[in-house]
Amino acid sequence: MPDGKFATRLAPARPWNRGKPRINGPSIYGVGVNSECFVPISAVGERPMRFSAEELPASLSIDPASGVITGNAAGPQDAAVTVTAVNARGRASRQIRIVAGDKLALTPPLGWNHWNCWGSRIDAEKVRAAADAMVSSGLAAHGYNCVNIDDGWQGPRGGPFGGMQGNEKFPDMQALCDYVHSAGLRVGIYSTPWTKSYANYPGGSVGEPPAGQDQTDQIRRGRFFGDKGCEDEDARQWAAWGMDFLKYDWHPNDAPHTEAMRAALRASGRDIVYSLSNSAPFKGAAEWARLANCWRTTGDIGDTWESISGIGFSQDRWTPYGGPGHWNDPDMLVVGRMGWGEVRENRLTRDEQITHITLWSLLAAPMLIGCDMTQLDDFTLRILCNDEVLAVNQDPQGRQGRTLREFRRAGADGATLTHEVVFVRPLHDGSLAVGLFNRGPRGAEVAVSWAELGLRGTRSVRDIWANRTLGSFERKFSMGVPPHGAQLLRID
Numbered sequence: 492m493p494d495g496k497f498a499t500r501l502a503p504a505r506p507w508n509r510g511k512p513r514i515n516g517p518s519i520y521g522v523g524v525n526s527e528c529f530v531p532i533s534a535v536g537e538r539p540m541r542f543s544a545e546e547l548p549a550s551l552s553i554d555p556a557s558g559v560i561t562g563n564a565a566g567p568q569d570a571a572v573t574v575t576a577v578n579a580r581g582r583a584s585r586q587i588r589i590v591a592g593d594k595l596a597l598t599p600p601l602g603w604n605h606w607n608c609w610g611s612r613i614d615a616e617k618v619r620a621a622a623d624a625m626v627s628s629g630l631a632a633h634g635y636n637c638v639n640i641d642d643g644w645q646g647p648r649g650g651p652f653g654g655m656q657g658n659e660k661f662p663d664m665q666a667l668c669d670y671v672h673s674a675g676l677r678v679g680i681y682s683t684p685w686t687k688s689y690a691n692y693p694g695g696s697v698g699e700p701p702a703g704q705d706q707t708d709q710i711r712r713g714r715f716f717g718d719k720g721c722e723d724e725d726a727r728q729w730a731a732w733g734m735d736f737l738k739y740d741w742h743p744n745d746a747p748h749t750e751a752m753r754a755a756l757r758a759s760g761r762d763i764v765y766s767l768s769n770s771a772p773f774k775g776a777a778e779w780a781r782l783a784n785c786w787r788t789t790g791d792i793g794d795t796w797e798s799i800s801g802i803g804f805s806q807d808r809w810t811p812y813g814g815p816g817h818w819n820d821p822d823m824l825v826v827g828r829m830g831w832g833e834v835r836e837n838r839l840t841r842d843e844q845i846t847h848i849t850l851w852s853l854l855a856a857p858m859l860i861g862c863d864m865t866q867l868d869d870f871t872l873r874i875l876c877n878d879e880v881l882a883v884n885q886d887p888q889g890r891q892g893r894t895l896r897e898f899r900r901a902g903a904d905g906a907t908l909t910h911e912v913v914f915v916r917p918l919h920d921g922s923l924a925v926g927l928f929n930r931g932p933r934g935a936e937v938a939v940s941w942a943e944l945g946l947r948g949t950r951s952v953r954d955i956w957a958n959r960t961l962g963s964f965e966r967k968f969s970m971g972v973p974p975h976g977a978q979l980l981r982i983d
Contacts, residue, residue, distance in 0.1 A: 497934030497971040499845050499978055501873050502958035507629030511581030512536035514574060515878055516634035519588040519887045521597040521816060522551075522564050528762045529735050531636040531675050532558035534576045534583070535629065545573040548589065557675040564591035588887075594816030596764045596784040598885045600736065600857045602637030602677070603630075604823050607792075607861025610832035611643040611690040614660035615667050622671045624864035631676060633876040634885065637736050637764075638671050639679030639859065645692035654721070654728025655682070655693060668733040679736030679764075680729055684722075684748040685714040689740065695752075696720045714741075716748070722755035730759035740768040744786065746778045753782050766820065766857070776809065780817040785857050792822035794829060794838045796975055800930060803850035804912060807893050813855055815889040820857050824848070827862025827871040834863045841870060842976035845956070846928060848874050849977040852884040853892035853916045853926050879955045880979065883916065883924045892916030892924065895943060899930075911937045911972075915944060918981075924955070925980045929972035937978070938969035944982065955979040 516533040532542060532553070542558035548570050551562035558576065568591045575584045590597065603621055605613045622638045625631045646658030657664040671678040685694040696717035700706050709715040729737065739752055744767050756763045767786035771779050779786040788809050789802045802821045809819040826844045828834050839847065851858055860875065874880075892914050900909040907930075914926035923944060927937040941950060952961045952968050956979050961968075970978050 497973040497976070499842065499973060499976050500954070500957040502877055502956065504869060504873050507535045507632045507876070509537055512540055512576035512578055512583040514576055514583055514585040515632065515881070516636070517587070517598040517885050517887070518585070519590065519597045519815075521594045522589060522591050523593070523595065523757070523762045524564050524567055524591050526760060526762050527563050527730075528561060529672065529677055529733070530560040530589070531631075531677065532560065532574055533632055533634045533636065534558065535632045536576065536583075537578045537580050540576050540578045543575045545575075546570060547572050548591065551589070559675050560589070567592050595762055596818065597815040598887065598889065599818050599855055600637055600764060600766070600785065600859065601635045601881070601885075602639055602679070602736075603635065603860045603864060604639040604641050604679075604738070606641035607823055607825060607829045607831060608834060608863045611692075612832045613640065613643045615662070618667060619670055621864040622674045622676055624867065625676060626674050628864070628867050628872060629876060630860070630872070631674070633878060634881055635860065635875070636675075637677040637679055637859075639681075639736055639738060641681045641738060642688045642690040642740070643692060644681065645688065645694075647693070648697075648721070648724070650728055652724045652727040652731070654724040655695070658692070664732050672733060677735035678733065679738065680734045681738045681740065682725060683739065683741045684716055684720060684752070685709065685741050686717045687714050689714070695722065695725055720748070720751055722752045723758070726752070726755035726759040726763070729763060730761035733761070734763055735761075736764045736766065738766050738768055742770050744771045744775065744779070746775060746782065749778070749782045773808065776812040780812045784816060785818045785820040787820050787822060789821055792825055794825040796839065796843050799825065799839065799843065799847045799850075800975075803847065803854070804894070804930070806854055806891075810891045810893050813889070813891040815887070818855060818857055819891060821851070821854060823859045823861040824851065825861055826874065827860065827868070828866045829862045834866070840975060842973045845874060846975060846977040848880060849926050849928075849979045850914070852880050852979070853914045853924060855884065855886070855889055855891045855916070858884060877956065877958070879958055879981075883918070883955065883979070886916075886918045888917065888919035890917050892926070895939070907931055909935060911935060913937065913939050922981055922983045925982055927970055927972050927978040927980065929974060929976055932974050934971060934973050936969050937972045938967055940967040942966075946982070951983045953981040953983075955981055
C-alpha cells in the first residue's frame with residue numbers, strides 16, 4: 492500500500508503457524524436438535540496443537556487433534572463451553588456458547604466457493620486443492636471453515652435415496668466429503684429447484700411443468716420447475732455424504748420452493764446451513780429471514796468498482812431482516828485471482844478490495860472467498876486474515892451496519908468531485924465499528940462527529956486495519972481516505 496496522508500495502513504503480516512495458540516472464529520455457534528453437527532474451532536499457533544473443551548453438552552465431543560466438535564444435541568440448550576488449545580509454546584482458552592435449537596449460522600458463514608474462480612470448470616481435485624490451501628495458507632486458522640461446491644457437480648439420480656449423484660468430474664462424493672472433513676473443514680453443495688441449473692446440469696426437480704403453471708420464460712430457457720420435486724431425496728443424500736452447507740439457486744426465489752427444501756434439510760438428520768440465491772425479491776424479505784440462513788440480495792457480483800460499490804452501498808433497506816441465523820448476502824468476495832473459468836489478475840485496485848472487505852464486515856455479510864486458493868498472494872491473505880476485521884463481521888450481536896451519512900459533490904460537468912460515506916455498526920460490547928469511505932476519484936479527509944453517533948465526551952479510537960489505537964478524541968475524528976478506499980475504526 493502507498494504511504495501518505497490518504498493511505499489505509501494494514502497490520503503487519505504475522506505467520507499463522509508460529510508461537511503459542513490463539514483461538515479465533517465466532518464466540519457463538521448454533522446447532523440443531525437431534526441433528527448431527529460439525530463445528531470447527533479455529534486457532535493460530537505452532538502445530539501440532541491439542542484441543543479440549545469443558546462443559547460441553549453430554550451428547551457432543553471435541554476431536555483433540557482437529558478441534559472439531561461433533562455429535563447430536565439431544566434437546567434445546569445454551570451451553571457456556573471453555574475451549575483450550577495447547578502446543579509446545581503455550582496454551583490459550585476461550586469461552587464460547589453452543590446454542591442447540593432451531594437456528595444455525597449464528598454468525599455469518601466464512602469460507603470459499605468455487606464459482607468466481609472456476610465457473611463450471613470444476614472437479615473434485617480442484618476442491619481438494621482448495622481445502623488443502625485453506626489449511627496451509629492459514630485461512631482455516633483464522634476462521635474460514637467451509638469449502639463449497641457450486642454448479643457443475645451434478646449427475647444422474649441414483650443411490651440408496653434416489654438422490655442426485657456426482658458426475659464424471661465428481662466420481663466419489665463420499666470420499667470428497669471425508670477428505671474435506673479430515674482437514675477440519677465443512678463442505679457445501681449446490682442445487683436448484685429447476686429441472687436444470689444455470690450451467691445446464693441436472694436440477695432438483697424432474698418431469699414436465701405442472702399443468703397451468705406459468706413458466707413461459709423458464710421453459711424457453713430450458714429451466715423450469717418439474718412436476719416432481721426431489722427435495723427429500725437430495726437432502727437425505729447430502730446428509731449421508733456429510734454436507735454442511737447448501738446453496739439453492741434460482742430466480743426469482745419463491746416461498747413454496749424455499750420452504751419445501753427447508754423442511755427436507757431439517758428432516759435430513761444433519762445440520763446443513765441453507766443459503767438462497769439469487770436476487771431474492773425484497774418484498775419477501777420477512778419470508779427469507781424466516782426460512783433460510785442466508786439469501787442473496789443482489790444479482791452476481793464482478794471484480795469492478797461499479798459492481799462492488801453499487802452492491803455494497805445499496806444494502807440499507809435489508810438491514811431489519813439480518814441477524815443471528817438469518818443473514819443478508821450481497822454475494823461472494825471478489826478478491827485475489829479469479830476469472831469464472833479462466834483465472835486472471837483481479838481488476839480491482841488494492842484500495843477497492845479493502846473497501847470490499849470493510850463493507851462486507853460492517854454489513855454482517857457471509858464472506859465466501861471466490862478466488863483461486865492455490866494462488867493466494869500476501870496482500871490477499873492480509874486483508875482476509877485480519878482478526879480484528881473478522882471480529883467485526885463475526886460480532887455475536889449480529890446487527891447489520893448501515894449508512895450514517897453520505898455526501899456527494901459534483902462539478903459543473905456532472906463528474907464526481909467528492910463522494911464520502913460514513914457507515915456505523917453497533918457491536919455487542921457497546922462499542923461502535925465505523926467505516927469511513929471515499930467513493931470519489933481523489934484522496935479525501937473524512938470526518939465523523941460524536942454527536943451524529945449518539946456519543947458524548949472523550950472517546951478512544953482504534954484503527955482496525957492497522958491493529959493500533961490512535962488515541963482519545965473529543966467531539967469528532969477525521970482521517971485521510973484514499974480514492975475508492977476505506978478506513979475501519981472502533982470507537983469506545
